[in-house]
Amino acid sequence: MTVKVAFSGSLRNRLVVTLIGGAALLALLLFFAVRSYAVQIAQSGQDSILEASVTSILDAAAIRNGVIELDLPYSALSMLNTVADDRVFYAILENGEFLSGYQDLVGQTDLMPSGFLFETRQIRDSSARVVSANRLLIGADRRIKVQVILAQTQDALSETLSEISRNAALFGFCFFTLVAGLSFWATKNTIGQLDKLTHSVTRRGPHDLRPFTKPVPREMAPLVTSLNSLMMRLEQSFAQSEDFIAEAAHRVRTPLATVRSYAEATLQRVDKEENRDAMRAMVKAIDESSRAAGQLLDHAMITFRAGHLEQHPLDLVELAQDLVLRLTPIADMKDLKLELDSPQSVPFSGDSVLLQNALRNLIDNAMKYGPTESSVEISISHKEAVQIKVCDFGPGFPAHEIDTLTKRFQRGENAKGTIGSGLGLTIARDVIEAHGGEIQLSNRSGGGACVTLSL
Ligand SMILES: Nc1ncnc2c1ncn2[C@@H]1O[C@H](COP(=O)(O)OP(=O)(O)OP(=O)(O)O)[C@@H](O)[C@H]1O
Ligand SMILES: [Mg+2]
Structure with missing residues (x-):
């Protein structure tokens, strides 16, 4: 912006x-x-x-x-x-x-x-x-x-x-031309110092907040000093925000998980049906607030990290394999199979935390909205561009809502009864756009939803 x-x-x-x-x-x-x-x-x-x-x-x-x-x-x-x-x-x-x-x-x-x-x-x-x-x-x-x-x-x-007048006029004109040329040169030279500083600011990566140490003309020193002090404050503020988000995620999730396990345990001990219903509603509410808090904090973390993206070399196949391994127990509970189709490795440069978060949200959706005893197909290809595709065999995206589902807090009409906050696709979209790519939602002809991330 x-x-x-x-x-x-x-x-x-x-x-x-x-x-x-x-x-x-x-x-x-x-x-x-x-x-x-x-x-x-x-x-x-x-x-x-x-x-x-x-x-x-x-x-x-x-x-x-x-x-x-x-x-x-x-x-x-x-x-x-x-x-x-x-x-x-x-x-x-x-x-x-x-x-x-x-x-x-x-x-x-x-x-x-x-x-x-x-x-x-x-x-x-x-x-x-x-x-x-x-x-x-x-x-x-x-x-x-x-x-x-x-x-x-x-x-x-x-x-x-x-x-004499002619000669004096010629002399005056030559003098004027010379001084005008010198003026342009002097102006270019003076403004050039500002341009140099501007270039070195714009050339920097978004997370490069090191102070400027190159010598500048004395008149520009106050400007560079304030710029350096602004960078220092920005760096401190970034570090504080990142710590705060991580701390907040931990502090919200842990007590909610504890409350949930207590509620589950109590549910086992309660006999009266009306009390059991109340306990179930309580567990559902805890699940909903836990999911909402988790997604909100993830979204905050992604917005923050996408603002100053850290790009490191990584292998997308390795990243997906790791995710599949971690999500398999959850998929097993729903009799779902996570199938990964990819070449040996697809090297890429990006933020692995963000990319994993985006892919996790897509697999999570496929598992959530896909039918039991089916499979979730994850494919990674590397032809002209890198493409990650997550498809399921569920009912697919509601056709009239497909263009708006990546907006914040936007949930489809098929999401009624499922826990969610409408942030999963937003997170995936923000991560992909921060990496210069795009997200595409589509429905398969034989039924099922497909999300394609093009990088
Ligand atoms: N695989 C899918 N099949 C069908 N509909 C889907 C699929 N993935 C997403 N949707 C629809 O898109 C909506 C937005 O998805 P999104 O992941 O952003 O939110 P959510 O899953 O409702 O909540 P959460 O933030 O917990 O992920 C969903 O509410 C659902 O209606
Ligand atoms: Mg989701």
């Missing part, structure tokens, strides 16, 4: 989601950090070139004959050449008044800044970096403040940036 366990989430999923979620977040952070760092570096590179270029233009400015003379040096513009052929614009101002160049540049620029002033602007639908700087020219009779505004579009820069 397996009890359905209520789940609340999965450790594996929790770990994987946390680790992969963290990896995705880290990959995104990495991507944005690399990209923003690259933007800063690329921008400061362009700014340095613009600064050098504007400086060399300002250096070329001079006052001659009272007017500004400014030849744009070739080097100042050539250093702004880029692979993307970025466009360059300039404007020159004299004391804040536009002098030459591209007038649109002047509109939004701070006139007369101190030092170099950088800004990014849209020029003719393109993003451009603008630098503005000025220089005070001192002539013989006048002072002129020359301002140069220089702009360069950012096509090359954005190409570089998109390449």
Whole structure:
């Protein structure tokens, strides 16, 4: 029987989601950090070139004959050449008044800044970096403040940036894949320890209650400790139950047997017929309670032993022969013959106490419900599967009840007047099922009941 366990989430999923979620977040952070760092570096590179270029233009400015003379040096513009052929614009101002160049540049620029002033602007639908700087020219009779505004579009820069972004994205993706792979591996490894413990619990036989001694990770130690303590308590409880059943069987059967023998002896001495009837009823009641107590305790013992079946190699023929020998005196009292038909030996692995109990109940039924002066046929065969068959020459099972007679306390209508508790076939069925086999009830065509145990 397996009890359905209520789940609340999965450790594996929790770990994987946390680790992969963290990896995705880290990959995104990495991507944005690399990209923003690259933007800063690329921008400061362009700014340095613009600064050098504007400086060399300002250096070329001079006052001659009272007017500004400014030849744009070739080097100042050539250093702004880029692979993307970025466009360059300039404007020159004299004391804040536009002098030459591209007038649109002047509109939004701070006139007369101190030092170099950088800004990014849209020029003719393109993003451009603008630098503005000025220089005070001192002539013989006048002072002129020359301002140069220089702009360069950012096509090359954005190409570089998109390449860096692509590489950063690829790098982030590789990082994510690697960390995701590592997360799966780490999760499998961690959960694997739990799986190992689960396997070693399920691999054990039902009566294997030894404590777990294999080393486990520290975090799992409390679980293994409680498991070991549970096993210890279970073992103690099993031992107590087995002792209790054996003790109870002994304590119930012995006084009942004593009472029965006293009642039988008294019956011999009593003369009055009404007293004899009372004594007979008393003996019958004792027989019934003795049988019921015996069968109940046997059933309890079988339920208990079947729960943790002990399997040992045994010979089914030897087991049956022993049983036949022990039951022959009882059969003789009813003029019944117990006939065993079997090969020399049929080896089997199982619990001999349980198997003998099951077979005893079947022979007991055959003797109880079969007619006197007939025989009970017990046959054991070993072809494809092991089969034990017990047949008699009685009236057979009541046809309409045949499917229900193996249920607990179920007695047939033909059982009226016979002592019994309706547990014999239940015991046989439980024993056979515990050994992985099945029981089959049938009626013989010529009359008589047959019970087949297939193992
Ligand atoms: N060989 C048989 N021939 C005819 N009927 C049988 C035979 N064996 C069992 N039965 C029927 O099946 C019923 C169940 O049998 P089962 O052995 O379980 O109980 P029981 O014999 O009545 O009581 P007990 O627990 O003492 O054995 C019987 O009451 C009887 O009606
Ligand atoms: Mg019976």
